[in-house]
Amino acid sequence: MQHFASFLDISERVARERDLREAKETLDRRVAARTERLRQANERLQEEVKRRQRTEAALRDALAPGQEDIRYRDFLVREVHHRAKNALQLAVALLSEQARHVDSPACRDALEAAMGRLRRVGGVHALLTYQSGTPDVIDCPDYLRRLCREMEGSLSLSGERVTLEVDARRRRCGVRTSWSHSA
Incomplete structure (x- = not known):
């Protein structure tokens, strides 16, 4: 009987496999730990989103x-x-109707002057109410030009032409200030 024996040293290979297995286990543990941290962070973020949504709904x-x-x-x-x-407008219309039926030129002039004042008040009201960019601030030069145009018409009733000029810089002022000056 013959025996044949061969010896190979595989200790190096076994050590490499062991090192590889340990590295894989370490990597798996690190991946699992990182995955768990990400899962927890995701849960916290989802809770924060829900909390904010509840807060927004409560505010709404x-x-x-x-x-x-x-x-x-x-x-x-x-x-x-x-x-x-x-x-x-109704007051102006009533004064206009009255002026048509009055014989006295002085009385008619007084009614025309009253209509002019009411139109100016209406113009100022429209400017302050509808034509300003913001409800509590107006453009003063524009306001003054419009007011002067209105006044020119009523001041020119006596036959002489009255011209008013506005030399104003761009300035915005509060409605309370401008309204008190228009009265």
Whole structure:
């Protein structure tokens, strides 16, 4: 009987396989830990999103009545301005009708002057209400030019032509200031 024996040293190969297995296990643990941290961060982010959505909904619910009040107030303000404009136009129309039936030139001139003043008030009202870019601020030079045009017409009733010139820089002023100067 013959025996044949061969010895190969595989200890190096076994060590490499062991090192590889350990590296894989280490990598798997690190990936699992990182995946868990990402999962937890994702949960926190989802909770934050839900919290913010609840906060936004609560704010919307809290602001909704106020927004409705603001819309209603704006509607009422527009309605008041519309009625004021109509009342001024009606007053001018009534004075005009009266002036047609008056025989006295002095009385007619007085009625025409009153109509001119009412038109100026209407013009100022329109400028302050409808034509300014913001409801509480107006463009003073534009306002003054329009007011002077209105005044020229009423001042020229006596037959002489009156011309008013406005030399004003661009300046914006509050409605309360401009309204008090127009009276």
